Amino acid sequence: MHRHRITRRTFLRWSALAGGTSLLAACGGAPATPDAHAPTAAPSPAEPTAVPVSRGAPVTLNILWENWGDIYNGLMTVVGENFTKENADITLEWNFDPDWVTKLTTLIAAQTQPDFTIMRPAPLANFAARNALVALDEQVQIAGVRREDFVTPLWDAGFFNGKQYALPGGADFWCLYYSKDVYREVGLDPEKPPTTFDELIGHSKEILQKDAAGDIQRIGYNPSAGWFVNWAYIFGGEFYDAGAGKITANHPANVEALARLQAYVKELDVNKLAAFNQRPGTFEAGNPFATRQAAFIIDGFWTYEALDQHAPDIDYAVTFWPTLKGTEAERANYMVGGWQVALPAGAKYPEQAWKFLRYGFIDKSAEMGYSTLNGTCVKSQFQAWEDGLKAKMGADNRMANYLSKFTQTGGFATKYFPLMPVQQFYLDELNRIYDLVMREEMTPQAGLDEVTKNVQAELDKALKG
């Protein structure tokens, strides 16, 4: 669901195999029952939906979804069942596919497209550029929903060539988890987490512990390719000049960010870091954060569930992602990722599909979010979402007081990876070069120059075709 990027190799591995989709963590212990939520009035940005209607012939909507595992798939279908309760003439048929991009491509090619689909920014432009998705502008206008009502980066990440092809579904707000236990152990003040990049690296250097063989035994910040783009934005970088159609991977701020990360990785030793990262990930027992061998993780709120299960005795706290100077103004450089919802063009029941979109992901966004462990995208529902989650996790949960950090992050953030038909290639190229730069086979400048050149060539071809 959320895993836009996970520090774990395995998740990258699997998300890659699943055709760029992201994946869900190991399912938590007892399945959370859907009726455990406190009933909350979810204020909608516009007027509430109409009273139950049941006219017209019964319709079954085909829905293509990312496979989140039985527990979360089940919770998602509950959202659909609730919808059917209010709209007796519309039932939903879910298809959970770990490789939904390939599936959607195939279905569209065969003109057997589903009525409703999950979407992500990376493949979105490819579908939108070929008019394979319904432009939603008209419906959005009629419904009276506005960009300002939403987490804007995820809204913008559905806007391509002047039209809105996807609406926000679940937002990934990222914050910095830190281990107060490790802070105490090292003699750092557990109430003073890092607020700047320099502080983060400074603390990490104090925390870093290696054994005689040079193997990492305790690590502070654990850098990985997946977060490079976020850091680059925080450094003031940009990746695309949409007006000029120019790739700007070698923006000076991007180069600076990559150089700083490279310097840090050099101290860790890239091979020792790779070896350290083969430990279990955050969602499993024995992960380094749980064993107090890692001081930080950057992740979304959903990680609380795994930490409850695998690290019940860790004293952790959550703080904002560090910036350059630690000012609030810089938080506009935060990125938000996540998934979206879209309607394939040429499907049978666009009206009913819109109805479900409106219900599940706008009107009931908070409820959908807290019941399926996704971030709500509707700003006015932040509070309802936090309340719902608190009821679900218990008010005394370690995470309960930090939920607002995540929604605030969503409020500050303005950045998203720019939409273009070659986005997946761009991201893959960045990952490839990141690895080479960390291994010091290329300088940051040369690496990002190469990305710029390669992606620009592909983009020119794609725009020409």
Place this chain on the structure above:
Amino acid sequence: MAHMPDLAAGRRRGLSPMVQRNLISGLLFISPWLSGVVIFTIYPIVASFSYSLTSYDVISPPRFIGVENYVSAFTSDPLFYQAVGNTFFYALIFLPLSMLIAVSVALLLNLDVRGLTVYRTLFFLPSIVPEIASAMLWGWILNPQFGLVNALLKAIGVPTLGWLSDPDWSKPALILIGLWGFGSSMVIYLAALQDIPRQLYEAAEMDGAGAFTKTWHVTLPMLTPTIFFNLVLGLIGTFQYFTTAFVVTGGSGGPAGSTTFYAMLIYNNAFRYFKMGYASALAWMLFAFVFILTWIIFKTSGRWVYYEGERA
């Protein structure tokens, strides 16, 4: 072909009745496959070839661009040469090694070994583990820190290795994983060994042949049709090698591009980058290459493959 001395003569006067009868019954026997080709195979093959001459993203109609896809593989794909190199590295080491091991073990098992079923099962077991599962298992066994292999190396005082996270060791590690599954071709050899008539051995024994002589002069020649089969299919398979590397390295082709294989390029271009035209061109270049190799093997097979059923 002893029973058809008149084939050449028949050609001259049109087909002789016997050749005609053979042609009809031959075609009848292969008719299930022929109909399958017509229904399921021809169109996709022709379609993919025509895609290779177009710019095609699957969603909108293809646009003809001639051989541009073929040219750009050599001129503008940053991964093409690395992928070709990695694929050759893997194929050239893995294929001979796996064939050698499979034939040797099958021959050893054929020496009237007691406990044959146990050994056969032991060697075959790994090859029935689904490829994805075996990739995960080996990722775990080769884990630099908690893995079994490095623990063994440590125990005997040898420096441990980074395996799949070290660019120098990632391909050898993948070859190791592949070799673990040699059992499937071994089973084919075993079946072939059971088909060798006892009388051939008896005749050799009467000539005073020892076990080695028998193996060299009876068993191996009789195995050549199967070796031929495994060679051709091994060639086809290793050049399309993909799944294990993809799972083990996260489809990233890393570390440092050391596990970017040719088939992975095809998959990524087709389904991640929406470049079906380019992917098809890559696929057809692979086809041409493997076809030529296979054709050479077929042409030379008369010299080393021995078909008892085709004895003149």
Place this chain on the structure above:
Amino acid sequence: MSTQTMAGASPMISREERHRRRVLQRGAVYLALTLLGILFTIPFLWLLSTSLKPPAQLFKLPPEWIPNPFTWNNYPRALTAIPFFSYLRNTLYISLFNVVASVISCSLVAYGFARIQWPGRNLLFLVLVSTLMIPFPVTLIPTFLIFRDLGWINTPNPLTIPALTGNAFFIFLLRQFYMTIPEELSSAARIDGAGELQIYWQIILPLARPVLAVVALFAFMSNWNDFLGPLIYLSDRNQYTLAIGLYGFLSRSGSAWGPLMAAATMMVAPIIVLFFLTQRTFIQGITLTGIKG
């Protein structure tokens, strides 16, 4: 290669010497096989051992072999992640259909390629082998279009019906075997007035039993483990197969080694059972060929 040790049994040497050598040679063979056997079994035991370990024990250094305490928890976790038995039924249907269809169709087609001489045979055979050389990603979508036009999407048909037309891999394999069967057997039967179908049924098929067992086993295995086909052609969860379920489970579980290894073990176990069952066919094959020789 240990066959080297078998070299040179000269008839000149004494009986005792020969006996001594024989024992040594035997010993060497068993030693080689056993060492190799252990080597190949270790990963498998590690799979089992990992699947039965409590999470904390996984990351002990040096690694421990015996789970302490034994824990079965990973298995229910893997089992409940998917509706095991309904997926099992679907998988069995597809796999068994493929076994029966492949054995029948491939053995017929291979006969046409191996035991009858006709003009154009070798050319068509090369075509058959060539169809294996095109990587699947580029034929996947056109193939999907065919199945759509046949109205087979969301039915198991794309995963079963094509088996009736044979499979190039198996046809090639069977052809290689048929071609090792002496031609005299066929020509003698022809002189007795037997038709090709009769020769196929009464002579070739019985002799090809070992390899037919291999075909059956491989057909079962490949369908059992196939996840790409079901993933593309099936949308209805009621028709999903075990491989999809386990693939989904594996893909979501990252490096949750315990449950992963449990899932892999469950996937493999039925095939082991099948292998033991088909072992009998292998052995029957031996006796039959014994008679033949």
